[in-house]
Amino acid sequence: GIYLDYNASSPIDERVLETMVDVYRNKYGNSDSRTHEYGDEARKIVEAARTSVASVLEINKNEVFFTSGATESNNMVIQGLREYGMENGKKHIITTAIEHKAVLESVKSMSRYGFEVEIVDPDKSGRVSSEDVISRVCDDTLLVCVMHVNNETGIIQPIKEIGDFLAEKEAFFHVDATQSFGKLVDELREVKYDTLAMSAHKIYGPQGIGALILRKKHYKLPPIKNLMFGGQQERGLRPGTVPIALVAGLGKASELSVLECDDLKKHNKECKTIILKLLDESGLRYGLNGNQEYCVDSTLSLYIEGVSSEALMLATKQFCGISNGAACNSNSYKLSYVLEAMGLDADTIESTIRISWGRNTELKELEESFNALLQVAKELV
Ligand code: PLP
Numbered sequence: 001g002i003y004l005d006y007n008a009s010s011p012i013d014e015r016v017l018e019t020m021v022d023v024y025r026n027k028y029g030n031s032d033s034r035t036h037e038y039g040d041e042a043r044k045i046v047e048a049a050r051t052s053v054a055s056v057l058e059i060n061k062n063e064v065f066f067t068s069g070a071t072e073s074n075n076m077v078i079q080g081l082r083e084y085g086m087e088n089g090k091k092h093i094i095t096t097a098i099e100h101k102a103v104l105e106s107v108k109s110m111s112r113y114g115f116e117v118e119i120v121d122p123d124k125s126g127r128v129s130s131e132d133v134i135s136r137v138c139d140d141t142l143l144v145c146v147m148h149v150n151n152e153t154g155i156i157q158p159i160k161e162i163g164d165f166l167a168e169k170e171a172f173f174h175v176d177a178t179q180s181f182g183k184l185v186d187e188l189r190e191v192k193y194d195t196l197a198m199s200a201h202k203i204y205g206p207q208g209i210g211a212l213i214l215r216k217k218h219y220k221l222p223p224i225k226n227l228m229f230g231g232q233q234e235r236g237l238r239p240g241t242v243p244i245a246l247v248a249g250l251g252k253a254s255e256l257s258v259l260e261c262d263d264l265k266k267h268n269k270e271c272k273t274i275i276l277k278l279l280d281e282s283g284l285r286y287g288l289n290g291n292q293e294y295c296v297d298s299t300l301s302l303y304i305e306g307v308s309s310e311a312l313m314l315a316t317k318q319f320c321g322i323s324n325g326a327a328c329n330s331n332s333y334k335l336s337y338v339l340e341a342m343g344l345d346a347d348t349i350e351s352t353i354r355i356s357w358g359r360n361t362e363l364k365e366l367e368e369s370f371n372a373l374l375q376v377a378k379e380l381v
Contacts, residue, residue: 001319002369006202007151007179007299007356008323012249013204019252020206023245031242032233042244049251053211056182056254057196058189065234066247069210070178071102073197074145076212076237077174078106080224081143082113090142090170091115096128096157097341102197103145103176115142121341126155126290126301134165141171148188149179152325152338152354154299155290156184163192172222178202178210182257183264183296194222200246204359205253209246212238264359268297271357274367275300282374284381289339289352298358301339303351306381312353315376320369322353 003011023045031046033039047061054061067073078093085091095107097119104119111117118136122128133146144166149156159175166173172194180188181198196213200206214221230239279286279302289301304312309324316322325336339349357366 001321002361002365003321004355004357004361004366004369005321005323006358006361007154007354009201009207010204010358011360012201012206013253013256013359015256016205016249016252020245020249023248027244029244031244032231042242045244045248045251046242049247049254052251052254056185056188056258057213059213059215063213063215065212065214065237066242066250067210067212067234067238068208069201070100070176070197070199072238073210073212074100074102074174074176075106076227077172077195077197077222077224078103078110078143078145079227080237081172081222082110082115083225084223085115085142086113090140092118092138092140093143093145094118094120094133094136094141095145096120096122096133096147098122098126098128098150098152098338099145099147100151100176100178103147103174107145116140121343122155124291124343125294126150126153126342127157127294130158130161130165133162137166137169137171139170141169143172143174145174145176147176147179148184148191149177149296149299150290150338151179152336153290153301153342154179154296154356156180156187156294156296159191159193160187166194167192170218172217179296179299182254183261183298185258185261195224200250200253203253203257206246206249209243209250211250260359265297267361268358270363271361271366272297272300274363275355275370278367278370278374282378284374284377287348289342289344289348299354299356301352301354303348303353304377304381305351307377308350308380309353310350311380312373312377315380316373320373322355322373324353 029038029042031042050061050064053064120128174195175193182203194217199210285305335349
């Protein structure tokens with residue numbers, strides 16, 4: 001079968017795996033051990049990986065903190081600013097209706113502590129408007145959370161404009177860059193965010209590792225409190241033994257992402273062209289969700305009229321790994337809240353599938369498999 005769910009998780013790169021196996025096999029020190037060379041060696045691995053992650057964003061390595069992934073990084077920012085917000089009378093948070101649950105649920109939980117939460121809707125284009133976000137910022141605003149690329153639609157959000165505005169303000173700007181880190185490399189380097197979240201497994205790295213980026217604002221690091229208590233790892237912000245093989249994998253995946261960014265973009269575009277051509281030739285009535293002008297090359301959110309995504313996924317399960325939204329949300333009887341927020345009607349949402357591809361997607365196999373999927377769809381209309 002063909003795997004077309006790269007936005008949920010991507011296959012690990014062989015070179016990343018080799019790096020990790022070498023560490024697992026030969027480097028078994030604890031990076032916090034200071035009394036022997038095994039610790040020194042482990043520490044070197046961790047610091048080299050920190051540099052690799054920082055290079056993707058062209059930031060300082062001391063701004064990189066290792067975490068278990070984007071869910072943890074997002075929560076560390078949102079929950080970690082709670083004390084500061086309460087002590088300083090900044091109890092207003094702005095986010096968007098299309099964030100991943102790791103942001104949306106975390107922000108919503110802040111209302112239990114008396115925070116006022118404002119959730120900005122996108123329009124049919126799948127984008128929130130930067131003016132809509134900016135106009136809500138006031139003196140009490142603690143935090144603004146806007147993702148870079150939406151995981152369900154692939155639509156790029158106007159974080160550059162929002163970041164430029166917030167750079168002069170006291171409010172912190174958090175970007176969930178899980179779907180863009182190492183992919184929209186130049187674009188992300190231009191953005192003035194204060195905090196950023198990423199996960200290695202979206203860029204051909206291992207699951208269970210990611211990073212939180214903290215940038216200095218007005219010469220200070222954001223006043224984030226640690227959520228867990230323990231040792232001084234990651235400067236006390238994220239205590240617990242650093243998993244050096246995972247960290248090494250993240251470092252390697254980060255390096256490769258930059259080196260191969262342009263080639264991958266080209267490849268992904270070719271894949272998209274094939275899919276769109278097959279759709280056009282199929283004679284099926286289909287549509288694409290979101291304004292495609294703002295869509296990344298590796299994702300399509302599409303619906304085939306009269307074909308439910310449930311039926312299509314079930315009928316193609318043996319040979320096609322597609323989804324109808326975020327994996328964490330694929331209790332698939334529920335309609336996608338992202339597509340609902342865009343104002344799409346229930347029929348469209350029920351017919352929508354998400355396909356996402358990447359480095360290992362072979363053009364010929366894609367053509368055959370997607371064609372087979374379309375044949376199945378024709379029978380389901
Ligand atoms: N944010 C976005 C936009 C995502 O696509 C994901 C992926 O599932 C996450 C956050 C959560 O990442 P993880 O499950 O690795 O913590």
